[in-house]
Every structure is written in C-alpha cells, then in structure tokens.
Amino acid sequence: MSLKPWREIARPHKDVLEGTFKQSEFAADISQVASGNATAEYQDAEKFFSRTFITEGMRLLLISVAQRLAGQGGDPVIQLQTAFGGGKTHTMLSVFHLASRKVSTDKLTGVPPLLDEAGIHDLPSAKVAVIDGIKLSPSQPQQHGSVSANTLWGELAWQLLGEEGYAMVAQSDADGTSPGKEVVRQLVEKAAPCVILIDELVAFVRQLEIGKQFNAGTFDSNISFIQALTEAMKSVPNAILLASLPESELEVGGTMGQRALESLEKYFARVESVWKPVASNEAFEIVRRRLFEFAGERAEVEGISRQFSDFYRANSDKFPLETQSNVYFDRLCQSYPVHPEVFDRLYEDWSTLDKFQRTRGVLQYMAIVIHRLWNSDNKDALIMPGSIALDDSNVRNKSIHYLPQGWEPVLEKEVDGPRSEPVSIDGHDTRFGSVQAARRAMRTIFLGSAPSNAEQGVKGVNQEHILLGCVQPGQTIGVFEDVLKRLRDRLHYLYSEQDRYYLDTRPNLRREMESRKHHIQDRDELLPLLKDRVNRVFGRNHCFGGIHVFTPSGDVPDDYASGPRLVVLPPSAAHSRGESNQAYEAAEEILRNRGEQPRQKQNRLIFFAADYDVVSRLKEAGRIYLAWRSIVTDVNDGKLDLTVSLSKQAKRNMDAAEQSLNQVIREAYKWILCPVEEFVKGKPQLEWESVAVSPASQNLVAEIENKLKEEEWLISEWSPIHLRNTLQRWYLKEGVTEVGALKVLQDSCRYLYLPRLVNDQVFKNAIIAGLTSEDYFGFASGKDGDRYLGFTFGNGSMLMLDDSSLLIEREAAIDYRERTKPAPQPEVLDPTGDGVTDTGNGGTGPTGGGTTNPAPEIPTSSIGQNVQSVAKKQFYGAIELDPLRAKMDFATIVDEVIQQFTAKVGVEVTISIDIQAHAQDGFDEALQRTIKENCSVLRFNSSEFEE
Structure with missing residues (x-):
C-alpha cells in the first residue's frame, strides 16, 4: 500500500479548514448554554454529542446521573476535580443536555447504549440549575424581574422553582445568612427530579474576605450553605449535585483561593464521589473528533499505521522501545492522522506550562496547525512534530504564547523561517533539502524542549524521539542523524548533551568552544x-x-x-x-x-x-x-x-x-x-x-x-617438557650435552623465536619441576674439570642461577650419575644375629631403615643376650662459610652431606640459611633496594635492614 498523504484520507471540520473558528469557542461556557446564548456546537445537544467523545470517566458519570434522576441509585454529589483545561466544564455540559431533555436521547450520539447499560428505558426530564462562580458577584445581585438574588442560595432557589422557590429563602437571601439544611432539603425535594451544576465555585468564594459582610453573605455563611446543600442532596433520591473544583495552583488564585478550596474540599469529601474526567489515552479521540469531520476509512488508517509500525520495528535500534509493540500500532490507529508523538509532547510537556490548558490548549493549538498544513498542501503521511509549520505567523504566535519572553528570535533564526539556519542547511545540501531534514529536526526539538524548566533533572529530547518525530517510512534515517550533528555544530541556541538536544533562549558556548578547538596545537x-x-x-x-x-x-x-x-x-x-x-x-x-x-x-x-x-x-x-x-x-x-x-x-x-x-x-x-x-x-x-x-x-x-x-605470547607457567624441547632444539644437539642455564634465560630475553617468559622465576620453576623426575634434564651449580658441582638429577630442590649453573642433557646426566655412584660396601653379620648390615653410609638394615652406625664392640659377657641399640632419628649440623668461597663450599656440602640424606627414602631434610652482614658506615639505598628485591624473588622468609 502506498504511503498516502493524510489530507487524501482524513477531512477536518469546516471551521478548521476555513480558519473561521474562534479560540473562545474552544472554551465551553456553561452559563451561556444555560441562557441559550452559546454557539451551536455547544448549544445544540445533538451537535454537541456528535463531536464529543464519551470517555470512560464520562460514561460512568452519565450512567450515575441517569440512575439518580430515575430514582435507581447513583451518587448524590459528584466533585469534578482535574488540572487546568481537563474537561470539567465539557463534562457538565454533557450532564446539562442529558438532564434537560430538549432533544430525545436516541438522537444523542453514544447515549442510548449508556441508558441500556443503566437499565433505564424512560429518563425523566429534570430541572437544571447552573451556578457559574465567575459570572456571579458577591456585591452585585442577579436581577430576575422583580426579584434580586443576592446569594448563591437565592440564585439556586430562583433557577429551580422561580418566585416560589425564592420565597422559601428570601429572608436568608436578604440577610446573607445560610438558610439551613432543612429549608434547602425542602427546596430540592420540591424541585426534584433536578440537577444542580456549580462551576468555578472557588472563584466565587475566594472573593469573600474574612470578617467582611457582602450582599452575597460572608465567607463562613457561604461555606455553611455548601455544607447544608451537600447534606440535603443525600436525602432526595432523584436529585444530584455536580461541582467543579480546581486542581492547579493557577486556578486556585492566592491565599483566599487556597483557603476556600480547602474548606470546600472538606465538606464535599463527606458525601462526594470524586471523578477525574479525561485519561491520557482518551485524549486522542477527543481531539480527533473535535477537529476532524472524517478521520479516514479503517482499512486505509490501519494500512498507513502498519507501514509506520513496520518501519519502526525494522529500525529498532533507532527508535524508542515503546514503538516496538503492537500497543504502539494501536496508538497510531487511534490518533490518526496526528502522530502520537505530537500528543505525547503536548500532553506531557506543554501541559506543565501554567497558561496551557490540557485538552482545550491542545485543541486550540492543533486547529491552527491543521489549518496551516491543509492550506499549504502538506503531503506528510501523518501530522508529525516535524510537520508543524513554525514559519507561519499564526502557528508561531500560538507556540510562543505559552512560553516566556525571548523565543521569537530563536524561532526565526534557528528553527523555522526564510532566514533561519535550518533553511540554509537544507538549501545547500540536497540530501537534507529533499526531505527538509534540518527544519523537521528543529521543529521536533522545539516541540519537545521549549516547555523545559529549571526543575527538570534531564532536559531535552533524546535522539530516538527526535527521529520518531520527523522521519517517515521510506526516508533514510542516517540523513537525519547527520543533520543533527550539523545543527549541533552551527546553531547558537541549540544545546547538546550526549544524545539529548534542547533549545534555550540563551546562546550556548559551543561556538566559543569550536573557535578554541581549532587553535589547539x-x-x-x-x-x-x-x-x-x-x-x-x-x-x-x-x-x-x-x-x-x-x-x-x-x-x-x-x-x-x-x-x-x-x-x-x-x-x-x-x-x-x-x-x-x-x-x-x-x-x-x-x-x-x-x-x-x-x-x-x-x-x-x-x-x-x-x-x-x-x-x-x-x-x-x-x-x-x-x-x-x-x-x-x-x-x-x-x-x-x-x-x-x-x-x-x-x-x-x-x-x-x-x-x-x-x-x-x-x-x-x-x-x-x-x-x-x-x-x-x-x-x-x-x-x-x-x-x-x-x-x-x-x-x-x-x-x-x-x-x-591466551595467545601464549607471554608465559607465566612453563612445563619442563617445553624447556626440554627448547634445549634440544636450540642448545643440546650435535654432541653438546650441557648449556649454561643463565644463558638460556638471557637468550629468551633476546631472541624472538624463543618463549617470552613473565620473569626469571618462571624459568627457575620449570627447572625445579623438571628435576623432580629423571625424564627431562639434570642440573649442576658448576663444573670442575670433568666433575659437576652440586649435581642434581631426579630430585628437585631450591636452586640459584649464576654464570656457572648448567643444564645437562638427560642421557648425559644419567651417564654421569652412574659413573660417579659410590662403590658398594661389603656386608657383615649383624652382631645381634638378626641379619646383615651395610658398613657403608648408605647401607640399610633389613627393615629398610636409615643409615646405621658401625657395630660397637660387645662385651664377652653379653654374648648370647638380646642387646638393643637406641635409634638416632635427628641430625643437626652448622658451619660457617667464607663469603668469598661460599658458592663452591656450599656445593661441596650439598654433594657430601645433603645428598646423603635426600638419597634415602623417608628422610626429611630442612635447610635454613642465616645471612648476617654488617657495614660500619651503613648500606646505601640502592644496595638495600637490590637486596630486598632479590630476597623477595628468592622467597626469603624474612629480610630486614636494621640500624
């Protein structure tokens, strides 16, 4: 289905098309309707209901009113309390036309189903009294022939029963005192079935200064009357009272207004049923029905909406998350031909402005916008934020009417207008100009950010909502993303923080920043x-x-x-x-x-x-x-x-x-x-x-x-098999059986074809792990001729690397061990007769025990007796080494003493080294640092310098 322009599918009302509407006509005046002087759309009940969308709240209210008038229940008192422009007066008008019955209910659009739901087949005609708090004056009486009604109760009595009713409260009206609950009850009962509509009650009561007597009575007498009226309504089964109270501070109006509101709310709260007319999700239909005579065939509306919905889903990373569900598709259908983003911005952002009335303000604004778009032959598929022609004087004036001073030059220079920067950008780049990308983006930013205030934690519109407000299916999203960057860099009043944009009447600092940026060296x-x-x-x-x-x-x-x-x-x-x-x-x-x-x-x-x-x-x-x-x-x-x-x-x-x-x-x-x-x-x-x-x-x-x-470019743990392979590939070949351990370590730091180790400890750990078995290599602390010093093979232990340290090829290590193995000692009889013992240091008894001492001489007198020697289980040895010969001497000690123990199974050997050094003049900082680092690498248990 092609993406038809909205103007080929929907048709606005005649007054919107011709621009003949008056802004005042959007403000329903209940007193004018009661006197018969309102415009036809409000005065004629049939026309009124044809343009009125019955919201869920209004539906429940009309059912309650019908039930009350028919004597079948319903609430006796209903308070209508909403924000400024929330539809209170419009709701009262619907009750007025329903109760007065000047037109048959079957001609009132949407009313017959309500009466069927309420179970009412014959709705009685009721007397309707309308009290408009703005129209009445505390000092000026209302003249009705020979009767002058001074007070609320005098006016109410006259409207319900004429001279007969006024006579019931005449004395109280003249004195300015409340007539009391019983008199009010009799008045209402005699007039029933009846409806009392009181609009803008706070606007009247707040004029009564405390301590002053007016023709309309005192502040306290009026509050007492309201109390008596609400109480009396409960006792008359076919009478109902509707009163509107403001919710916003703008409507309350000062200290007296606040006091009046608090007093009235206290008494209404005893018997009222609070009703809030318009829900946000119903605003679409209210505005659409009032502004459009025909919103389009269902199939065409759904077709256009489906194209938009599919476009948003196909580019889910570019648009807000809420556009990805079927709920948003339903919103597109409900609001057609206006895009939901327009309503969201007006209802969520612009309605926070003091002068902007919710539904009424949206109606006034959109009527001007639609009139301008229709006359300019706008071809957009939907009326979007980017469609609003802010270059038009009427649209611009209405836009800045609600805003503080200073927005006129911002709109002219940086949003929309023949000499604006966005027009220049669109005119100099065909990519932008073909879709008016700069103008549409700035219109969207204006609509979403102009109502911002200092209290907002996060200002502006994020990029997702900007794109939502200006891009249509079939257009390239990247063009609009690019134009946002261009606008950010060139405009003086556009602010950008991360992906959020907003306009302000104060120039930004971006131009100063851009200038300085170009001078950075x-x-x-x-x-x-x-x-x-x-x-x-x-x-x-x-x-x-x-x-x-x-x-x-x-x-x-x-x-x-x-x-x-x-x-x-x-x-x-x-x-x-x-x-x-x-x-x-x-x-x-x-x-x-x-x-x-x-x-x-x-x-x-x-x-x-x-x-x-x-x-x-x-x-x-x-x-x-x-x-x-x-x-x-x-x-x-x-x-x-x-x-x-x-x-x-x-x-x-x-x-x-x-x-x-x-x-x-x-x-x-x-x-x-x-x-x-x-x-x-x-x-x-x-x-x-x-x-x-x-x-x-x-x-x-x-x-x-x-x-x-992970890539094995840096090795923190090295297996001895890899070290052995490295030795065999690069060092131990062609008859070479040994290589300097330190040379291998240093070569690994030099040559790129060798493994890259984290540190030398990785190398040492690989050697120690390899020496625990006889599968890899041997090790020696040094070499004296053909003799290895500190030879180790198949027995890992702590080692130190220096220029003399050697790694020995495995077969060569085995051969060396065999060649240097001590000759076996002859065996002698054990004097005890229990077996044999080896007279050498490495011999074992029959039980496989450790080294034994040579058999002592046994006295002749003890021959034949069982003599048991005491086993020696511990060995301690201490020696002081010459520091200059310590390395060689320690290697000898390892060969001649330590290896004698470690060669035996079950022998545990512990070696501790105590090092003490003393300098008369103290050690310098460099030496101390070197010693501490080396001790840390060698894992000393403790290493401290003292004074």
Whole structure:
C-alpha cells in the first residue's frame, strides 16, 4: 500500500479548514448554554454529542446521573476535580443536555447504549440549575424581574422553582445568612427530579474576605450553605449535585483561593464521589473528533499505521522501545492522522506550562496547525512534530504564547523561517533539502524542549524521539542523524548533551568552544594530554617491567627487566588491516633499535596500538576537552565573564568531554602487537601477530595480560617438557650435552623465536619441576674439570642461577650419575644375629631403615643376650662459610652431606640459611633496594635492614 498523504484520507471540520473558528469557542461556557446564548456546537445537544467523545470517566458519570434522576441509585454529589483545561466544564455540559431533555436521547450520539447499560428505558426530564462562580458577584445581585438574588442560595432557589422557590429563602437571601439544611432539603425535594451544576465555585468564594459582610453573605455563611446543600442532596433520591473544583495552583488564585478550596474540599469529601474526567489515552479521540469531520476509512488508517509500525520495528535500534509493540500500532490507529508523538509532547510537556490548558490548549493549538498544513498542501503521511509549520505567523504566535519572553528570535533564526539556519542547511545540501531534514529536526526539538524548566533533572529530547518525530517510512534515517550533528555544530541556541538536544533562549558556548578547538596545537597540547590520559588507563598493578606510553625508542630501556615491557604507540602509529600499517613500522623501529644503538633484549617488548578508524575521533575528543577546559580555566581566573548558569554548563560540558575522551581512549587503544620470528631458509624472519582486547573490560591491563597468556605470547607457567624441547632444539644437539642455564634465560630475553617468559622465576620453576623426575634434564651449580658441582638429577630442590649453573642433557646426566655412584660396601653379620648390615653410609638394615652406625664392640659377657641399640632419628649440623668461597663450599656440602640424606627414602631434610652482614658506615639505598628485591624473588622468609 502506498504511503498516502493524510489530507487524501482524513477531512477536518469546516471551521478548521476555513480558519473561521474562534479560540473562545474552544472554551465551553456553561452559563451561556444555560441562557441559550452559546454557539451551536455547544448549544445544540445533538451537535454537541456528535463531536464529543464519551470517555470512560464520562460514561460512568452519565450512567450515575441517569440512575439518580430515575430514582435507581447513583451518587448524590459528584466533585469534578482535574488540572487546568481537563474537561470539567465539557463534562457538565454533557450532564446539562442529558438532564434537560430538549432533544430525545436516541438522537444523542453514544447515549442510548449508556441508558441500556443503566437499565433505564424512560429518563425523566429534570430541572437544571447552573451556578457559574465567575459570572456571579458577591456585591452585585442577579436581577430576575422583580426579584434580586443576592446569594448563591437565592440564585439556586430562583433557577429551580422561580418566585416560589425564592420565597422559601428570601429572608436568608436578604440577610446573607445560610438558610439551613432543612429549608434547602425542602427546596430540592420540591424541585426534584433536578440537577444542580456549580462551576468555578472557588472563584466565587475566594472573593469573600474574612470578617467582611457582602450582599452575597460572608465567607463562613457561604461555606455553611455548601455544607447544608451537600447534606440535603443525600436525602432526595432523584436529585444530584455536580461541582467543579480546581486542581492547579493557577486556578486556585492566592491565599483566599487556597483557603476556600480547602474548606470546600472538606465538606464535599463527606458525601462526594470524586471523578477525574479525561485519561491520557482518551485524549486522542477527543481531539480527533473535535477537529476532524472524517478521520479516514479503517482499512486505509490501519494500512498507513502498519507501514509506520513496520518501519519502526525494522529500525529498532533507532527508535524508542515503546514503538516496538503492537500497543504502539494501536496508538497510531487511534490518533490518526496526528502522530502520537505530537500528543505525547503536548500532553506531557506543554501541559506543565501554567497558561496551557490540557485538552482545550491542545485543541486550540492543533486547529491552527491543521489549518496551516491543509492550506499549504502538506503531503506528510501523518501530522508529525516535524510537520508543524513554525514559519507561519499564526502557528508561531500560538507556540510562543505559552512560553516566556525571548523565543521569537530563536524561532526565526534557528528553527523555522526564510532566514533561519535550518533553511540554509537544507538549501545547500540536497540530501537534507529533499526531505527538509534540518527544519523537521528543529521543529521536533522545539516541540519537545521549549516547555523545559529549571526543575527538570534531564532536559531535552533524546535522539530516538527526535527521529520518531520527523522521519517517515521510506526516508533514510542516517540523513537525519547527520543533520543533527550539523545543527549541533552551527546553531547558537541549540544545546547538546550526549544524545539529548534542547533549545534555550540563551546562546550556548559551543561556538566559543569550536573557535578554541581549532587553535589547539597537536604537538604541544593534544599529544601531552593523550599521553597523560592513556597512561592513567593502565594503573600500577601489572606484570610488566614497565609501561612506556608514547616513548621514543631511545628512552625504552634495553635490560633484563623483572617482566616484559609494554610499549604504547602514539596515535600517529595506529593499527590498520590495510597493506600499509603504521603501527608495525613504528614498533619495528623501537624493536630493533634503542636510539642509535641496536637493541639486544628484543623479546622483552610487546606493543599496544590504537585502531586507525578511531584515531580521528580520539583526536577530536581530545581537542574538544582541551577547548572546554580552557573556557572553564578562563572563567575561574576571571578572564571570561559568564553567568552562573553558563559557568556551570561549561563545567558540565568539560566533564562530559572528559568522560567522552576516556571512553574514546578505551575504544581506540585495543590492539596488542606481538613480534615473533620464524626461520625461513635458515634465517629468522620477523612477523607480527595482533589481537584486539575488549573496550568494555573493567581492567584494561588485566585484559591485556589475559590475552597475552591466551595467545601464549607471554608465559607465566612453563612445563619442563617445553624447556626440554627448547634445549634440544636450540642448545643440546650435535654432541653438546650441557648449556649454561643463565644463558638460556638471557637468550629468551633476546631472541624472538624463543618463549617470552613473565620473569626469571618462571624459568627457575620449570627447572625445579623438571628435576623432580629423571625424564627431562639434570642440573649442576658448576663444573670442575670433568666433575659437576652440586649435581642434581631426579630430585628437585631450591636452586640459584649464576654464570656457572648448567643444564645437562638427560642421557648425559644419567651417564654421569652412574659413573660417579659410590662403590658398594661389603656386608657383615649383624652382631645381634638378626641379619646383615651395610658398613657403608648408605647401607640399610633389613627393615629398610636409615643409615646405621658401625657395630660397637660387645662385651664377652653379653654374648648370647638380646642387646638393643637406641635409634638416632635427628641430625643437626652448622658451619660457617667464607663469603668469598661460599658458592663452591656450599656445593661441596650439598654433594657430601645433603645428598646423603635426600638419597634415602623417608628422610626429611630442612635447610635454613642465616645471612648476617654488617657495614660500619651503613648500606646505601640502592644496595638495600637490590637486596630486598632479590630476597623477595628468592622467597626469603624474612629480610630486614636494621640500624
């Protein structure tokens, strides 16, 4: 189905089309209807009901009135209390026409089903009295022939029963005193069935100053009458009272008005049934029925609405969540040809303005808008916020009528008009001009943000609702998104905070910010800012030996650090997937060289780079933040004079720009670049591997560490099998059976084809784990000729690495152990006769016990007796070593003493080392720091310096 314009489907009422309506006609006046002087649409009951949508509240009220008049129940007193323009008077008119019965009920649209529901087949005609608090005066009596009614009760008596009724209260009317409940009851009972309608009661009572006597009585006498009237209504079964009380402060009117309202509410509350006429979801039909003679065939309306609904669902990420349900489709149908967003903005935002009456204000405003659109041959599928022709003088005047002073130039320059900026933008870009994107967007922003006030926590309209208010099916959403950015950058009165936009009568600071932004120096201002902010992202707790942000190659250390170094490349060296990768080129320069010298420890460097596609946004975010920061600095220093509000706004914008900068930094810096070497034809060839980290991770440095470990570019735990394979591939081959352990560790820091270890402890742990079995390699603390010092194989223990430490090929270690195994000692008889014992240190008794002492001499007199020796279960040894020979001496002790114990099954060995050093002049800070770090790495239980 084609997207037909609304004007080809719906038809407004004649007075709307011709513009012959009067604004006053939208304000129903019940006293004019009672006197017969109202316009036909309100005076004629049949016309009135044909244009009236019976809401749920009105339906229940009319049923209650009908039941009451027929003597079948119903509420005796009903209070109508709604906000300004909420439909109180309109509701009273419906009761007036129903009760007066000047037109048969079968001709009143919507009434017969109500009477059927109430079970009433013959509704009696009732007397109707109308008291209009605005029309009556406390000092001016109402003249009815020879009768002058001074008070409310005098006027009520005359309207119900004429001279007969007035005679019942004549004395009270003359004195200005309340006639009392019994007199009022008799009056109402005699007039029944009857309806009493009191409109704007507070407007009358608030004129009665406390302590003063008026022709209409005193404040207290009027309150007493209302009390008597409400009580009397309960006792007359076919009489009903409807009174309207205001809800808004605007209608209450000052201290006396508030006091009058409180007093009246207290008495009405005893017998009333409070009714609030118009629900928000019923407003659509009220306005549509009043403004449109014909809203379109159902099939066509549903077809247009379905296209809009499908468009919103197909682009769910661009429009508000509520547009995705069938409920919104129903709203589109109910409000056609007006878009629901128009009603939402008018009822939710504009109705908060003091001068804007809810239903009445919407009717007045939309009548002018529809008249203008009809005459300008508007082709929109729906009347949307973006359709409202604010360039028309009548529409513009009605729009700013409800707003504070100062909006006229804003509308002319920045919203709609022949010389406005949006018209210029649409005129210079065909993408925008073909759909009037700039004008429609600004109209939508105006409708949604002009009624904003200082008390609102969040100002403006978010982008989703702007798009909802101006984009139609078949149009490109991106065009409107682009035009919002253009408008944000060029308009003086448009404010933008994140994705929210709003207009204000005060010029914004964006132009000042834009001017300053263009003067930011990249090298002197932007790059230092980005370096500082990127540095903050990483924190201090990490496994790296250092994190170097935007550091030249000469300043990146070339050492055996306690961990690999992470080099963060500047924005100019961004990573891209294209053929030319600036990140790889910059990283290779740092990898190969340290300044003008070749770099030795290349395998200690890992690189981190920004994404090429985000770098431009990163620089822009940095410039915007610097510009806002300079504005705030100038305000604080007194160099820039701004109002308090604008100063706070500048600070908010700076904070928002800072937050945006931090966000873009996380989005930009996400690429880990790892150099590796593969041998091609016997020569190492540099290759780069890259992986992205998630910008959403809470801890960036932890995420980088995890990625490095996942990709096995950084090893924190190394299995001895991998160490053995590395030794066999690169070192223990072609007859070589041993290699320096420290050389292997240092080579792993140099060559990119070797594993990259987190620190030397990973290497030591791999050696210790490998020495616990005989499957991998052997170890020696040093070598003296053909003899290994501190030889260890198949028995892991604590070790220290230095220039003498050796890793020994497995078969060579086995061969060495066999060659150096002590010769077996001859066995001798056990003197006790229980078995044999080995006279060597490593012998065992028959029970498999530990080392035994040589058999002592046994006295001849004891031969043949059972002699049991005491077992020695503990050994303690202490020795002082020459510090200069400690390494060699300790290796000898391990070979000659400790290994004798560890070679035995079931023997537990504990070794403690006590080190004491004393310097007459004290230890310098560098030495203390070095000792403490080494002791920490070696896991000393305690290490302290003392005075």
